[in-house]
Amino acid sequence: MIVAICVFSLFHPMELQLQPARASVVIVEQKGLQQTLEGSSIIKLRSPARAAGRNGAETEFILSIPGKIRREFHGRLEVREQDGHLLAIVRMERENAVASIVAAESPPSAPLEARKAQAVVARSFLIAARHRHDRFDFCDTTHCQFLRESPPAGSPSAKASEETRDLVLAYQGRPIAALYSANCGGKTQTLEDAGWNAEAYPYFAVECPVRGPVAGHRIGMCQEGAAQMARNGKTFREILALYFPAATIDHI
Ligand SMILES: [Zn+2]
Ligand SMILES: [Zn+2]
Structure with a gap:
């Protein structure tokens, strides 16, 4: 069972930073474009996006709001917009949660x-x-x-x-x-x-x-x-x- 958890919900972020963790690969899809993050590459997200590992698999990534919070997650990420801010939704295995x-x-x-x-x-x-x-x-x-x-x-x-x-x-x-x-x-x-x-x-x-x-x-x-x-x-x-x-x- 996969659960979808909205993280950093107290912060109402306008911008998120995403990077791979532990030598993983993160494939980001935004506005119809795909980008592969590896090593120390970082991407700023200010609009809806999706991120996962290769072939849509779960992956390890670090998500942060610069200057406020930084956490490592295992799963898939979906960024949505709501009332002028971003929702960071991490889909993860129930037992991980x-x-x-x-x-x-x-x-x-x-x-x-x-x-x-x-x-x-x-x-x-x-x-x-x-x-x-x-x-x-x-x-x-x-x-x-x-x-x-x-x-x-x-x-x-x-x-x-x-x-x-x-x-x-x-x-x-x-x-x-x-x-x-x-x-x-x-x-x-x-x-x-x-x-x-x-x-x-x-x-x-x-x-x-x-x-x-x-x-x-x-x-x-x-x-x-x-x-x-x-x-x-x-x-x-x-x-x-x-x-x-x-x-x-x-x-x-
Ligand atoms: Zn709640
Ligand atoms: Zn008690």
Whole structure:
């Protein structure tokens, strides 16, 4: 499964810079013209374009907004125009997105089992909440899920997604767009508590092992609480069972 994620969405860029990464080749198509980028060549993009590897394959590229942000991605790029700025849409493999979200969303000290819980939750959201936006599937802000670069192979976030490959949270046999937030302060809340509309899953208020300042909406998994449970020896299955007591962990 390929997901289309709009990156750098907070910046509303007017111009993007694109270059190959790791000795890859990037073929750029703009206004009907094709250009091959290799080595240290860089191209500025100010209008709609597409970029991929040879024969339309995925490739590795560095995308940047000069002076603001620079990231390496693996996938294909589509640049579109909207309201006078550019949308940078990266189409990538779902598992690449899962690992990148785990790396961006996990507290820095989160142990492996907490990252595995995060991977299952992130994957469930990617599958169940697709097409959240009109022109792409997800953005890279808290509206959807944070996403930065892919973590290096063998890193805890990469391992967390590999070791939970194909596992999702499901309710009544269907994957759920599982919610999570940074710190519930000691107890999560229900949708009614939060004044939210009904979701496909009935979130519960559960006692969480963590205190501290509340950060986020307090619905679903508490990321600080999950990290604390993992430090106390709990597995990702035990962590998910606490925060999503009515859900099952299913294979896709
Ligand atoms: Zn979004
Ligand atoms: Zn908590």
